Amino acid sequence: MKNQLKVLRAMRSWSQADLGEHLDVSRQAVNAIETGKYDPSLPLAFKISRLFALPIEEIFDDEFEGARND
Amino acid sequence: MTNLKERAMTDVDDMASNNGRRIIWMMFSGIGIVMISGAITGYLSQRGAEGDGPLNILDVSILGLFAAVILVLAFAIWRLFQQTKQSGERVPRRERLNNRIIWGCGIFGGIIGLALALTDNMGAANEPSLFASGPISPVLAVILASAIGVVLPAITFYWHKHVVDEQEDAAYRAGTLIAIYAFWFIAPVWWLLWRGGILPSPNGVALYFMTAFIALIVWFWKKYR
Known part of the structure; x- marks a missing residue:
């Protein structure tokens, strides 16, 4: 799944290790999420959302093209 | 965005x-x-x-x-x-703990390996290799069985609870799934080919190491690719 994690991390000048420390995951996990090789669980996605104070859908893009209710 | x-x-x-x-x-x-x-x-x-x-x-x-x-x-x-x-x-907390466990296991394994090597050199020059299916001394069997049956599961349990994050957990699950499928298919194929006189009799140790090796390779690829 495409996401803005690398951008958000870079805005704070955090390394993958720094973000891993904040999320309590390894650097490999951060890297796998950033590159779209691994989709985080819902609890981890919420944790990321809270960390960056952004809604989940602004961080992760499931590329759904259908009409939105809002 | x-x-x-x-x-x-x-x-x-x-x-x-x-x-x-x-x-x-x-x-x-x-x-x-x-x-x-x-x-x-x-x-x-x-x-x-x-x-x-x-x-x-x-x-x-x-x-x-x-x-x-x-x-x-x-x-x-x-x-x-x-x-x-x-x-x-x-380094993130989980990786620090991971590194400490790896060092600990490395030292523990090194001590056991050294002890085994010394035992082998001092006495049983004709004793078969640990990886063969021949007999070993009861004391050695109990020591190794305890290490693999008690110490290793305890470390593994602690490892999964405190070190493994969800991405690595997924890598483990992918590795074990592919490994168990490989075992399910390869073991009966070998058995049938043995019955047909084409291959030697199935070797449990070889099947064990094959399964473990496949799980390890897939885990490594999924975690570090």
């Missing part, structure tokens, strides 16, 4: 990436040392079986080459370790 994308990115992961590579090279170098040590032991055992004579120039050359490669690999590990330390990179 577009404005976020447009902002200049300062990627600070080159160092982390380098350290990741260093750690992988350290692991490969360590495995290389173990394998070459095994080759030396095998070479000396073979000489022993053929009747120990004085070392000739060929023996000295071969053993010297093995020793030189071990020294080079040991030096590489030391250099890589120093470089990793000097990079000053902060």
Whole structure:
């Protein structure tokens, strides 16, 4: 799944290790999420959302093209 | 989000990436040392079986080459370790704990391996290899069975509870799934081909190591790719 994690991390000048420390995951996990090789669980996605104070859908893009209710 | 994308990115992961590579090279170098040590032991055992004579120039050359490669690999590990330390990179909590467990297991395994090697050299020169299916002494069997049946599960349980994050957990699950499928299909195929007189009888140890190896390879690929 495409996401803005690398951008958000870079805005704070955090390394993958720094973000891993904040999320309590390894650097490999951060890297796998950033590159779209691994989709985080819902609890981890919420944790990321809270960390960056952004809604989940602004961080992760499931590329759904259908009409939105809002 | 577009404005976020447009902002200049300062990627600070080159160092982390380098350290990741260093750690992988350290692991490969360590495995290389173990394998070459095994080759030396095998070479000396073979000489022993053929009747120990004085070392000739060929023996000295071969053993010297093995020793030189071990020294080079040991030096590489030391250099890589120093470089990793000097990079000053902060490592996440789970990885710090992971590293401590790996070092602990390495030391524990090294002590057991050394004890086994010494026991082997002191007494049973004709004792079959641990990886063969021949008999071993009851004491050795109990020690090894306790290590694998009690100590290793305890460490593994702690490892999964405190070290493994969800991405690695997924890698483990993918690895074990593919490994168990491989076992399910390969074991009966081997058994049938044995019944047909095409292959030797199925070897449980070989199937065990094959299953473990497949799980390990897939885990490694999923975690580090």
